[in-house]
Amino acid sequence: MATDLTPNTSVLAQQQLYGHKKITFCNDESTGLKAIIAIHDTTLGPALGGTRMWTYASEGEALEDALRLSRGMTYKAAITGLNLGGGKGVIIGDSRKDKTEALMRSYGRYIDNQNGEFITAEEMGTNTKDMEYIRMETKHVTGVPESMGGAGNPAPFTAQGVYLGIKASVKEVFGTDTLAGRTVVVQGIGSVGEELVALLRRENAEVLVSDINAERLTYVAKKYGAKPIAADKIFSVVADVYAPCAMGATVNSNTIAKMNFSIIAGSANNQLRDETLDGKLLLEKGILFAPDYLINAGGLIACYSELTGFGKKRAIQLTENIYDATRNVIKLSKTEKIPTNVAADQIAEKRIADLKRIK
Template identity: 55%
Template structure:
């Protein structure tokens, strides 16, 4: 039986996307995609992700999924920004160059401010510096260029506040002392989260795809190293996925023994409808990633608005209250936290649309 795949326009319609742009420059090997989901709240912002996708369809899927999530993330955080995402198809270790990034920036410039570029997997602040030569529509610049600097600390802090809010809802107080937290993925955000958790005397278990990295972080913060591929099986208060998405899925949920899922990884849920149902059945409290990992986006917003770190910290700290609000709504309405967060995000967008009529 032939399986009918939806067209790009059907995909855009299903997810409510406004625009999907394609850019190509054969002379330098540039193939890029920019997805703009919704600009009701403000211009779309999103990271520039550079990966060697197997197919153009895979790249389009990723761009649509990421930009959709940014819309919800910005809305829940109370930011006047829309959701966008950019994809450059290629190996960032071998194919990336100043020329490539500057040519892509010219494409962004041609979108007339409807899309603002930041960093994502495969791009760095140095790449944003290259882009700045061709367009001002970038955010997440180093402090030396009047940017917000390294925003991973704000990303980690948002997840930290999300964890504390979930602990508060589950146990009645938000103390992390003695609470068991399994952090999967020890990049910049994961490491800083470990540091914050240990500062509050949480019992932290760490894992990473790189064994050397795992052991280094475990020793540095007096955490306990565990196996990466089965870290979600630990009998813990919190499982914090901070690496690849999709680790919360119909295969892993029945094996989970945690009480809370709260991490920085994007797109943590695979097969969202079924996975959410299983999480509810197994009484696991999920704090949606687009709710608690908004710290980096908030930092970029502060940079664009000319705010200082104090204002950024205030906005990031509000993730605590926003998380509690989502959890309480899910209980009152007897829906999943995922659906509660989506409804709150969509309601704010709907309300602002009415203002603009």
């Protein structure tokens, strides 16, 4: 999945480079909506992906995020064995101030115009209430409240998958997957991060937490008996596991050089800033990287189970497969002497290519 973009790369060049099928730009002056819907691939099924609302520095930054995230969804669905393609929506704005019912419903109409090629769910900056507003305009949405017959918040499933990915990685590095006594740094304690902290503390792992929201940091640390640390101190900490659960690109040449971790396994999307360079650097330094789109697939599984009518029991069963899937990626990485992110890509790409030939 390596890319080579410059700030001046045109939209069409980016679409071609990432291999996207379709990009839709959404603009509604009456509600203040500015959004991008990126559909990467629909070989395996309709493109499913959450909608993120963020205060991007520029429209170009928002576009690149949509393209990278949607491509990651294609690979996530493929490696998890789901019959889904990859897509993503991003809304440019501050979710705390700019989000309204009118804005979300306007966005819902743009989703409806995709004619079923794109199905959305909640993501960073959006929630089940927003999905409820979108559902008023289109049926192509999942993760709606349980009171409406949906699966509700997918965060617990995402956290469970990450937890299993951590255990599979710890098994590889330390010979046993028990987390008692292991030290884990969780960066970002939103809904997924907090769920992960709860799971880790339940197994008596020592947990360090960091977040840009000081009030939430204090709350979560006190609630679960975790140790709060400042954001600028993360990469000076000696720990068994680093779990990035906020924005991507925290794993890069600068931070890797400072790291004192044995394992990187978290829920954040696109954790590697440069997928080619950073994967190699981690391999050379002996840090085991659990590919993000593999271990954070629990939320996607929950949404898929809602769409297919499987229900929570089946979602839990499919999420449990993340443990073995992580072990398989690690095994291929060791056998071929390639970074784990490359090994995961190969497994995902093979499934897509095989089914493309059938079609």
